[in-house]
């Protein structure tokens with residue numbers, strides 16, 4: 097596996113690779129990331145992964161400094177997964193002094209995560225645009241776990257006529273249903289045992305609606321159950337899958353964000 101940490105090296109390595117599918121990550125890799133790498137193999141002859149903890153997408157009071165970093169282990173995992181190229185830019189390589197351009201995305205990026213984390217999707221859209229430009233990837237893989245992010249990136253690529261295919265990949269879950277996430281490691285053992293109640297409550301709400309319960313009643317019951325289980329719910333809502341506009345009833349996407357202890361969990365499911 098080739099490793100590049102600056103743009104000249106990246107360009108030199110790219111010259112000897114064929115068309116590329118890119119897996120953008122912030123590192124601290126797990127099975128969810130590996131599923132994106134496996135899917136990338138189906139999209140192009142060469143596979144690249146980027147690891148970059150992007151300061152631009154973190155708010156001033158968020159967890160940038162404690163975001164998990166484990167580069168040596170990540171590189172071993174990428175190598176074992178058959179990745180051809182690892183792109184690990186420094187913050188200076190990604191954002192040299194004097195930069196003055198960002199990508200502001202509205203539409204799918206409005207509300208929900210966009211409201212809870214002001215500036216977050218500006219940071220995500222800017223870094224993804226740069227990663228697409230830097231690598232010239234023909235396809236990029238994103239997890240459905242971050243559903244609004246996936247739709248926001250599709251919005252950017254559509255609006256800016258970018259010649260890249262955006263591929264959404266299913267959420268990989270732990271045995272008890274919790275969506276895998278790099279931040280799950282910050283759950284205490286008691287919180288970890290409790291965490292699967294989030295997807296559990298979402299599934300129960302979807303099942304109740306399928307049996308004829310009104311969405312309002314089904315979601316109210318899920319909210320009450322989660323509050324009783326110790327979650328601080330940011331949102332639990334039915335939305336149109338692509339626009340992320342709130343909608344009254346299925347068919348829809350059920351999206352949720354909830355805090356358990358110091359950890360913010362995201363999840364979503366078709367409803």
Ligand SMILES: Nc1ncnc2c1ncn2[C@@H]1O[C@H](COP(=O)(O)OP(=O)(O)OP(=O)(O)O)[C@@H](O)[C@H]1O
Pocket residue numbers: 120121122123128129131132237238239240241242265266267268269275276277278279280
């Ligand atoms: N459980 C998962 N299943 C499928 N894809 C995932 C999963 N978790 C993360 N991804 C995807 O991997 C890519 C990189 O995500 P990232 O590096 O932020 O990992 P993460 O586990 O989502 O970490 P975080 O704790 O920041 O949410 C994103 O496209 C994300 O949606």
Ligand SMILES: CC(C)(CO)[C@@H](O)C(=O)[O-]
Pocket residue numbers: 120121122148150153220223224242245
């Ligand atoms: C897409 C991404 C790598 C951009 O920094 C990040 O938001 C993530 O890991 O989901």
Ligand code: BAL
Pocket residue numbers: 153242
């Ligand atoms: N996977 C989403 C990246 C973030 O939380 O900033």
